[in-house]
């Protein structure tokens with residue numbers, strides 16, 4: 002994939018390289034304390050050797066009983082103060098929201114929007130290297146300037162999540178941490194299972210055990226509609242023909258969420274995002290790397306469907322998605338359970354958040370050419386079997402009537418804002434970190 006060429010190798014969230022230092026540090030201390038007898042040293046050396054060879058007990062897999070490890074990295078009165086301050090609402094009746102994936106594209110926009118209107122927001126992000134971590138750090142800068150503290154950690158880290166819930170009584174969780182991207186699932190399937198399934202279950206486990214339980218809103222995906230042909234895609238349509246492992250993990254997430262709603266009374270709302278784009282976006286997405294490549298004079302590959310038609314997407318501008326997320330949070334009823342016990346039925350909802358006007362990818366390229374004032378070098382090729390689907394198109398009636406969702410930005414207007422941001426951000430302009 003050409004657009005990933007100049008990024009660091011992209012192990013995504015599957016990389017567990019943080020695990021080793023814990024183990025190693027711990028055992029170094031043990032070495033210093035050991036008695037210098039030959040047998041004890043030999044035994045210790047063998048023991049160390051065995052531990053280093055065995056799979057590391059990753060922090061992302063720490064169980065709730067491993068509290069000693071957690072204390073090493075998190076906690077302390079200063080840290081707790083920061084966490085509490087960030088999560089504390091400034092307005093009366095404001096929400097107290099844990100935003101996972103806060104330094105991600107959607108996470109950054111949602112977090113700052115919540116903070117701006119006076120809600121308390123605590124961010125969580127593992128800053129993985131799926132795409133340029135510098136962009137994530139720049140977003141973190143924005144978040145900090147808006148008063149949002151981002152805890153650096155993984156959603157698979159049960160000890161950390163439990164700690165956060167101990168320190169703050171979250172009313173809501175906005176769960177946006179995920180392994181995104183349709184095509185990358187062929188390169189690193191484990192990363193999708195790790196984040197979108199294991200990580201999600203971990204978050205739900207901690208949420209269901211919390212007292213009070215928060216209402217959880219999470220990001221699903223338009224990709225769950227897979228190979229469906231009937232358009233526009235509606236929430237009541239069957240969605241059991243995923244075309245990528247990414248889509249399959251997002252669909253699995255919806256099923257998993259339903260069980261936590263059914264068994265534990267957790268209030269759950271899934272949002273099926275349709276190809277979200279805009280300033281501070283994801284470099285692995287076509288509109289982003291097309292822009293980069295057109296500017297560099299590099300050839301872009303434009304996929305076409307088997308009937309030689311252009312593939313199309315229901316591109317949705319980030320500000321519209323943010324409004325949808327806030328609408329979902331504001332209308333989410335409370336969970337009914339407490340401390341892991343259901344007390345009554347709770348809300349379970351799934352909504353499409355799209356733009357409801359699909360645009361062919363060829364048109365996307367034309368708009369970019371116009372905005373960048375440059376002709377793209379294009380190579381047109383048949384849609385490879387890489388997880389991509391031919392088209393997406395959202396029916397948004399349900400979201401409109403139940404959470405007041407009303408997309409307002411067309412692709413050209415949205416791309417104009419994206420290009421303006423892109424030029425500022427990558428030109429090294431001093432203003433690059435502003436909205």
Ligand SMILES: O=C(O)[C@H]1O[C@H](OP(=O)(O)OP(=O)(O)OC[C@H]2O[C@@H](n3ccc(=O)[nH]c3=O)[C@H](O)[C@@H]2O)[C@H](O)[C@@H](O)[C@@H]1O
Pocket residue numbers: 181182183221222223224225274275276277285286287288302303304312313314362389390391
């Ligand atoms: O809506 C969604 O559910 C998904 O939207 C995007 O996935 P996708 O729509 O495939 O967005 P891009 O990867 O940016 O692709 C956009 C279009 O460009 C096409 N494309 C992509 C890459 C390329 O080199 N050439 C090309 O023509 C794709 O086939 C697709 O039609 C995101 O990457 C997913 O994380 C998200 O969940």
